[in-house]
Amino acid sequence: MSARGYSELPVGPVILDAGNSRLLKTGAWRTINRPVFKEENCSQCLLCWLFCPDMAVRVEDGKVVGFDYEYCKGCGVCAQECPGKKGQKAIAMEEEKK
Amino acid sequence: MAAELQLKELAQRKVLLAPGHRLCAGCGAPIVAKMVLLAASDYPVVAASPTGCLEVSTCISDYTAWEIPWIHSAFENAAATLAGVETMYRALKKKGKIDKEIKFIAIAGDGGTYDIGIQSLSGAMERGHDLLYVCYDNGAYMNTGIQRSGATPLGADTTTSPAGSVIPGKTQRRKDLTKIMAAHNITYTAQASPSHWSDLLKKVSKAVSMKGPKFINVITPCHRGWRARVEDTILLARLAVQTCYWPLYEVENGITRVTYKPREKKPIEEFLKLQGRFKHLFAPENEWIIKQFQEDIDREWERLLKEESLYA
Numbered sequence: 001m002s003a004r005g006y007s008e009l010p011v012g013p014v015i016l017d018a019g020n021s022r023l024l025k026t027g028a029w030r031t032i033n034r035p036v037f038k039e040e041n042c043s044q045c046l047l048c049w050l051f052c053p054d055m056a057v058r059v060e061d062g063k064v065v066g067f068d069y070e071y072c073k074g075c076g077v078c079a080q081e082c083p084g085k086k087g088q089k090a091i092a093m094e095e096e097k098k
Numbered sequence: 099m100a101a102e103l104q105l106k107e108l109a110q111r112k113v114l115l116a117p118g119h120r121l122c123a124g125c126g127a128p129i130v131a132k133m134v135l136l137a138a139s140d141y142p143v144v145a146a147s148p149t150g151c152l153e154v155s156t157c158i159s160d161y162t163a164w165e166i167p168w169i170h171s172a173f174e175n176a177a178a179t180l181a182g183v184e185t186m187y188r189a190l191k192k193k194g195k196i197d198k199e200i201k202f203i204a205i206a207g208d209g210g211t212y213d214i215g216i217q218s219l220s221g222a223m224e225r226g227h228d229l230l231y232v233c234y235d236n237g238a239y240m241n242t243g244i245q246r247s248g249a250t251p252l253g254a255d256t257t258t259s260p261a262g263s264v265i266p267g268k269t270q271r272r273k274d275l276t277k278i279m280a281a282h283n284i285t286y287t288a289q290a291s292p293s294h295w296s297d298l299l300k301k302v303s304k305a306v307s308m309k310g311p312k313f314i315n316v317i318t319p320c321h322r323g324w325r326a327r328v329e330d331t332i333l334l335a336r337l338a339v340q341t342c343y344w345p346l347y348e349v350e351n352g353i354t355r356v357t358y359k360p361r362e363k364k365p366i367e368e369f370l371k372l373q374g375r376f377k378h379l380f381a382p383e384n385e386w387i388i389k390q391f392q393e394d395i396d397r398e399w400e401r402l403l404k405e406e407s408l409y410a
Contacts, residue, residue: 013391015157015161017160018164018165018166019116019164019165020161020163021117021158022117023118024120024161029123030123047105048293050132050133050295053124053125054117054123055116055117059109068118071117071118073122073124076329077129077332079333079363081332081333093305094109
């Protein structure tokens with residue numbers, strides 16, 4: 001958010017910009033691992049989308065297409081909960097490359 | 099709307115909690131808040147949160163993660179604040195100044211619900227305000243550094259009930275807030291878990307469609323406070339349900355129904371052993387606490403099943 005003069009600020013402790021936390025890219029928090037999507041093992045159950053605490057699973061037309069690394073904090077809940085297909089998970093946690 | 103909520107359909111909707119919030123990686127609270135907002139997304143929603151992890155992390159300085167009108171109240175009065183908003187809404191509706199069907203939801207932690215906020219919650223429920231109060235119960239004051247709360251289970255190591263040579267963690271049992279709320283004889287009381295997401299979504303969507311005061315208590319693992327692995331958030335919630343530590347049930351207009359019965363009740367050790375806050379319970383001198391823990395769970399579960407059978 002750019003600097004604003006006092007006269008431009010809303011009166012009282014009010015934020016009029018709903019969802020402006022998007023400006024804060026929490027993906028920078030990821031230190032060890034990042035999730036990697038393996039489409040061939042995905043059954044499109046959408047559980048990763050539902051369980052992601054950071055709304056960082058990208059869904060297009062009702063299908064998981066990958067991750068939003070700008071916000072993913074690398075917790076690994078998605079990979080842990082992924083049921084995958086035939087015992088093969090569709091999400092793997094791989095080492096973060098610096 | 100009480101129809102089955104399909105993930106395929108829900109995934110088309112906008113999640114009303116934006117990314118960029120500063121809750122820990124793997125935190126359970128945004129998962130619960132997200133599910134609640136998704137299940138209620140048939141209506142415009144106005145929400146309130148008292149001080150707590152969810153509040154401080156979703157609203158820092160002039161950034162907010164909420165995509166809906168949301169109020170931060172003081173620690174003790176989320177229910178009273180929202181009750182005031184709901185009353186104003188009713189007054190404006192009566193005057194014909196508003197015609198939308200708006201739903202009111204408070205989302206609060208266990209500190210702001212079990213302890214500090216219980217008087218305002220009890221009052222709002224008793225006065226019959228048309229609102230849903232969701233408690234995300236992580237079992238301590240996690241936001242300020244893991245101090246014990248009324249929701250902290252027996253034997254848990256917290257910074258104000260430290261396990262050591264003097265005491266074996268918290269020496270008191272947790273209070274059963276869901277039962278306390280059911281005793282208010284309100285429209286709807288339920289207990290849910292994010293691991294059993296379909297059950298949780300159904301309960302929230304049912305609650306918002308009903309008139310009157312509603313309360314849902316949701317177990318919300320906190321890996322920092324529970325001293326658990328970051329990725330085990332949902333797994334821990336599932337184990338809490340499968341061990342019957344956190345039974346899933348609802349009390350609708352006075353009638354109790356258990357919504358999930360595990361085929362095989364797991365021993366409580368399976369839930370405890372993954373958490374560092376219970377590590378000391380596995381020492382021989384503390385075995386009695388685990389025994390006590392299991393007995394409490396067994397008795398409560400039996401009681402719940404009997405209560406359900408009264409209405410079957």
